[in-house]
Structures are given as C-alpha cells and as structure tokens.
Amino acid sequence: MFDQVSLSDFPPDVALSWKRSHERGLKPDDKADDQIITGTLIKELIDRHRSLVSHAETVFSKLYPVIRQFGCVVFLTDREGTILYASGDAEFANRAAQVQLQVGANWHESRKGTNAIGVAIEEKKPAFVRGSEHYFVENRFLTCASAPLYGKNGDFLGVINISGLHDRFHPVIATFAPLAAELLQNRFMIEEMEKEQLITLRQLEAVSDHHPLPLLTLDADRRVTGANRAALRLLGEDCLGQTFSPKSHFQVIPIKDETQRVYRSVAIGTSHSREKASRQERGPYTFADIYGECPAILRAKELARKAAGSSLAVLITGESGTGKELFAQAIHAASGRGPFVAVNCSAIPDTLIESELFGYEKGAFTGAQKEGSPGKFVAANGGTIFLDEIGDMSLRAQAALLRVLQEKTVTPVGSAVARRVDVRVIAATHRNLPAEVQAGRFRADLYYRLKGIILHLPALRERSDLRQLAGHLLRKHADTPAELSPEALDKLCRHSWPGNIRELLAVLQQASFLAEGAVIRPEHVIIDEPAMRDDAPTSLRCHEQKAIEEALLATGGNISQAARLLHIGRNTLYRKIKSYGIRLGPEADKGHLRM
Numbered sequence: 113m114f115d116q117v118s119l120s121d122f123p124p125d126v127a128l129s130w131k132r133s134h135e136r137g138l139k140p141d142d143k144a145d146d147q148i149i150t151g152t153l154i155k156e157l158i159d160r161h162r163s164l165v166s167h168a169e170t171v172f173s174k175l176y177p178v179i180r181q182f183g184c185v186v187f188l189t190d191r192e193g194t195i196l197y198a199s200g201d202a203e204f205a206n207r208a209a210q211v212q213l214q215v216g217a218n219w220h221e222s223r224k225g226t227n228a229i230g231v232a233i234e235e236k237k238p239a240f241v242r243g244s245e246h247y248f249v250e251n252r253f254l255t256c257a258s259a260p261l262y263g264k265n266g267d268f269l270g271v272i273n274i275s276g277l278h279d280r281f282h283p284v285i286a287t288f289a290p291l292a293a294e295l296l297q298n299r300f301m302i303e304e305m306e307k308e309q310l311i312t313l314r315q316l317e318a319v320s321d322h323h324p325l326p327l328l329t330l331d332a333d334r335r336v337t338g339a340n341r342a343a344l345r346l347l348g349e350d351c352l353g354q355t356f357s358p359k360s361h362f363q364v365i366p367i368k369d370e371t372q373r374v375y376r377s378v379a380i381g382t383s384h385s386r387e388k389a390s391r392q393e394r395g396p397y398t399f400a401d402i403y404g405e406c407p408a409i410l411r412a413k414e415l416a417r418k419a420a421g422s423s424l425a426v427l428i429t430g431e432s433g434t435g436k437e438l439f440a441q442a443i444h445a446a447s448g449r450g451p452f453v454a455v456n457c458s459a460i461p462d463t464l465i466e467s468e469l470f471g472y473e474k475g476a477f478t479g480a481q482k483e484g485s486p487g488k489f490v491a492a493n494g495g496t497i498f499l500d501e502i503g504d505m506s507l508r509a510q511a512a513l514l515r516v517l518q519e520k521t522v523t524p525v526g527s528a529v530a531r532r533v534d535v536r537v538i539a540a541t542h543r544n545l546p547a548e549v550q551a552g553r554f555r556a557d558l559y560y561r562l563k564g565i566i567l568h569l570p571a572l573r574e575r576s577d578l579r580q581l582a583g584h585l586l587r588k589h590a591d592t593p594a595e596l597s598p599e600a601l602d603k604l605c606r607h608s609w610p611g612n613i614r615e616l617l618a619v620l621q622q623a624s625f626l627a628e629g630a631v632i633r634p635e636h637v638i639i640d641e642p643a644m645r646d647d648a649p650t651s652l653r654c655h656e657q658k659a660i661e662e663a664l665l666a667t668g669g670n671i672s673q674a675a676r677l678l679h680i681g682r683n684t685l686y687r688k689i690k691s692y693g694i695r696l697g698p699e700a701d702k703g704h705l706r707m
C-alpha cells in the first residue's frame with residue numbers, strides 16, 4: 113500500500129494510524145496542513161485553558177533541566193491537538209517551528225498524519241513515534257513521545273508531548289511524557305481539594321509526592337469523587353461516583369479537618385505507601401522521623417525534646433524546607449497534648465485572619481458559612497496550634513493574636529462572648545524576626561511572647577551530614593530505592609540547596625526515577641546549573657569529609673595512619689569524624705561508607 117514502507121515493521125498503534133492517514137487521503141510526500149492560529153485567537157484559546165496552562169508551566173519548569181539537557185521540547189495540547197504551551201531547548205524549538213511544531217499549530221492526525229500527539233488523541237494512551245514512523249516525510253527528523261491527560265472525573269483534556277531530533281533522542285526521555293501527565297493530573301486533584309480544606313491539601317500533598325501511586329478522593333459517603341490514572345487502572349474507568357469498597361491491598365487513610373469531621377479519604381496501594389499511610393494514621397511526625405547526624409541538628413533535636421516537656425511557646429526559625437513543620441509536629445507528639453492544628457498565616461488573606469483564627473458567629477459577614485465556624489484556636493483547644501510563616505502576618509492580625517495570647521480567650525467575629533482556650537503555641541518563620549521588629553513590621557511585644565524557646569534549624573548547606581541524609585531520604589522516600597554513586601554524591605555536595613531538604617528530596621526522587629533501580633550516577637542528579645556553587649561553604653566541608661573518608665578507607669580505618677595521611681593530629685581527626693558523623697565500620701571496606 114505504501115512505497116518503501118512495510119507497516120508490519122511498525123508498532124501496531126503506529127501502523128493503524130498510517131492506515132487511518134491513508135484513508136483520509138493524506139499523501140506522505142505532500143506538505144502537511146500548516147494552518148496555525150496566532151494573535152488574539154491563540155490568546156483566547158490559552159485563556160480558555162488557563163488553569164491547564166498554568167499547571168503545565170509549573171510541571172514543565174520542573175522538567176526543564178532534563179528536557180533541555182537532552183535537546184528536547186515538551187508541549188501541551190488541548191483535546192483537539194492544538195499546541196497551547198511549550199518549553200525546552202531553544203535550538204530544537206527553532207528547527208521544530210520549521211514544520212509548525214509550535215504553539216498555535218494543530219497536530220491532530222487528520223492534519224499531520226501519523227505523529228505521537230495524533231496517535232495519543234486517537235488511542236487515548238501513551239504513544240511513541242520514531243523518525244521514519246511519521247507519516248509525512250517532512251516530519252521524519254523527529255522522534256516524539258506523548259501521553260494523554262485526564263481531568264479529575266476521567267475526562268480527556270489534552271496531550272503532553274516531548275519531541276527531539278530523531279538521531280539524538282534518548283529513550284529515557286519518552287518516560288517523562290506519562291510522568292508529566294500524571295503530575296499535572298494530580299495537581300488538578302489537589303487544586304480541587306484546596307477549594308475545600310487546606311488541611312486536606314497538605315496531607316494529600318504528602319501522599320501525592322509518590323505520583324505514580326493510585327490516588328483517590330472519597331466523599332463522606334465513601335463515593336469516589338476523583339481518581340488519578342493509576343487508580344482508574346486499578347479500579348476500572350467506571351469507578352467515579354461509585355461507592356468504594358476497599359480491597360485487601362488498599363490502605364484507606366481518613367483525612368479529618370480540625371473539627372474532626374471526615375472530609376475526604378485517600379486510598380493508596382504498594383508497600384512503600386503503606387508505610388507512609390500507617391504513619392499518617394498514627395498521627396503527626398515524631399522525633400524518630402527527624403533524621404540528623406550533624407551536631408547542629410542533634411542540638412536542635414535535644415532542645416526540641418526539652419521544649420516538648422514544657423508549656424512555653426516555641427519559635428522555630430530556619431530557611432524554607434529545613435524541617436520547621438516536622439519539628440513542630442514532633443514537639444507536639446512528644447508533649448502528649450490533644451489536637452495539632454496547623455495554620456499557614458501567609459496563605460490567609462488579612463481580612464479573613466481573625467475569622468479563621470478566632471471563628472465567627474452565624475451570618476457574621478457576607479460569604480460566611482450559615483452555621484458559623486469555631487476557628488482554629490477553638491479547634492486546637494487542649495492541644496497545639498502551629499502558626500507557620502508568622503513573620504508574614506499583618507500588624508492588624510498580630511494585634512489580635514497578641515490579645516489571645518495575653519488573655520487566653522478568643523472572641524469569635526460577630527460575638528460578644530469570649531471563650532477560654534488552652535492552646536500551646538508553636539510559631540515558625542523563615543524571616544529574621546528581630547530585624548522585622550527593628551523595621552517596624554513585627555510587634556516587639558508579640559515577638560517576646562512567641563520566643564519562649566527559640567529553635568534555629570540549620571540550612572542544608574550548613575549541615576555536615578548531607579551524604580548520610582541523602583542516603584536516608586532515598587531509602588525512605590524514593591519509589592524505587594537506589595544507591596548513590598560517589599560521583600553523584602559529590603555532585604549533591606557541590607549544590608548550595610536554597611530549597612533545603614525539600615529540594616534535596618525532590619532531586620533524589622527524580623534521580624531514583626531516572627536510575628530505574630540501578631546505581632544513581634551524576635547524570636541522574638538534575639540540579640539547576642545557576643544554583644551550583646563551587647565556592648559554597650558546603651563544598652569545602654564535603655571535600656574535607658570525603659578526604660577523611662578516603663583516608664580511612666585507604667588505611668583500613670587506622671586512625672593514626674589516616675591522621676598522618678591527612679597531615680592532622682589524631683585528636684583533630686577524631687573530632688572531625690565525630691562532627692561529620694562518619695561511622696567506622698566494616699562498610700568502609702566496600703568503598704561505600706555507611707550513610
């Protein structure tokens with residue numbers, strides 16, 4: 113049927129697409145239909161898909177380093193195949209634009225013949241179309257991988273497509289299309305949650321870190337209200353709206369809000385998630401969840417344990433992602449108090465902060481729930497309130513908070529009756545509060561009330577146990593736990609980690625995904641280049657730690673010989689071994705020190 117082309121050499125979905133293209137009267141040597149929409153039309157189309165495009169911007173920006181490194185571009189299309197958004201390597205983008213693989217162009221099979229976007233739309237499953245498998249000759253320099261994108265209710269939304277030059281296309285890149293689609297889909301689910309309960313979102317987020325896992329939302333009657341692709345595959349496409357009856361391999365975690373009403377449940381499978389699930393069932397993090405071998409973190413843990421035994425207010429400071437909430441939860445868990453209620457002060461609009469914290473009477477203001485709301489302080493009565501990002505509170509809200517801390521009573525908005533509350537306050541901020549006080553942006557009297565015990569958490573670049581921490585996080589959180597090669601560890605050590613442990617965790621999860629269960633090599637560790645700093649203080653410490661580890665390996669753990677090799681005294685070496693948390697054990701013989 114086709115000159116020089118044998119369809120039996122093609123994968124079945126590609127061969128079928130060639131047949132459809134032929135039946136549509138398309139000719140391989142013709143020019144493809146190159147109509148492209150621009151100007152106000154494309155603006156209107158993007159506006160109509162605003163939410164989809166903005167989620168794609170976030171997901172694509174995470175993928176950007178790897179996509180660019182492989183000389184590819186990632187595209188988002190609508191359900192008809194019109195490209196709405198693209199991101200990636202500029203040189204390839206220019207080449208792709210010559211065949212209208214660009215924003216505004218439509219890549220439906222009826223226009224462009226066999227191509228990955230078109231096949232994914234027709235088949236509603238991932239598609240991989242390599243070089244000469246493209247129907248039109250002019251597109252055969254391309255290799256493309258696509259995956260369909262679904263909404264919360266299983267409705268088809270569009271396609272994620274990754275394209276590159278056929279000669280340079282690395283097969284691992286193809287796996288990123290379904291991954292990006294899955295990530296985008298989970299963001300939709302989470303967005304939906306956000307409208308209902310912030311607390312649900314936070315917990316869901318923790319679970320959805322492991323995005324290929326089945327993820328469900330159930331309403332109070334256990335009806336399935338949302339499901340990602342992985343869950344739909346397990347439960348069947350028709351599970352939405354049906355009552356969920358857990359099978360043995362599912363763990364169901366009810367998510368409650370602070371008034372103990374069950375809003376949503378999440379059901380997840382696999383042994384890894386089960387471990388996480390049981391932790392969530394047990395309640396908040398404990399000190400056992402806080403990993404640290406460097407003196408700074410051990411000191412912080414020690415102080416936090418003491419804080420748990422007192423009822424003083426605690427102020428936790430540290431950069432974003434250093435573990436402030438983790439510490440707050442651990443202090444609470446060890447204190448044996450009642451509920452733990454977390455409030456992100458920067459996420460609540462100034463006008464709503466009083467009603468959020470102190471509650472409101474029915475009909476107190478327009479938009480209020482009919483029955484009124486008890487507020488976070490009442491919800492935390494007998495327990496702990498965690499005021500995250502306290503440095504971002506407005507002066508007005510600070511004044512109201514100070515009143516509660518002084519008088520130990522809350523008065524709901526619209527009410528004249530004060531209610532007595534017994535709440536332990538743990539506050540956290542990434543800001544320098546004394547400087548904020550100096551600048552007049554934070555009330556000095558509130559600062560003194562909050563800083564009963566000050567707990568400062570070190571930034572990751574200031575910690576000397578990055579190597580061990582990376583190993584620990586990989587074992588605990590990666591979907592397919594893998595080992596880090598020494599070169600990959602060195603690469604981690606050279607980064608300055610502005611996002612701290614949260615950023616490290618994300619990089620490790622991506623690396624273990626790319627390594628597919630094998631040893632993680634430097635090319636699997638994808639870090640934004642601008643943030644790499646060879647002169648970072650962490651780099652110095654890492655080099656010193658590595659030199660010590662190598663000297664110990666070379667001397668079979670003999671301290672005197674190692675100290676001589678390093679030109680330092682034995683006592684200094686002992687001190688450094690202790691401060692870096694290096695363990696002297698049989699592992700030293702294998703070339704991988706214990707992490």
Ligand SMILES: Nc1ncnc2c1ncn2[C@@H]1O[C@H](COP(=O)(O)OP(=O)(O)OP(=O)(O)O)[C@@H](O)[C@H]1O
Pocket residue numbers: 401402403404430431432433434435436437438439500542613614617
């Ligand atoms: N010492 C630690 N051991 C293991 N995991 C940690 C540790 N510290 C932080 N993490 C993990 O790092 C991530 C970020 O921690 P957390 O949310 O507590 O940081 P944070 O300082 O409150 O961040 P932000 O200021 O942005 O809210 C979480 O996934 C947490 O479990």
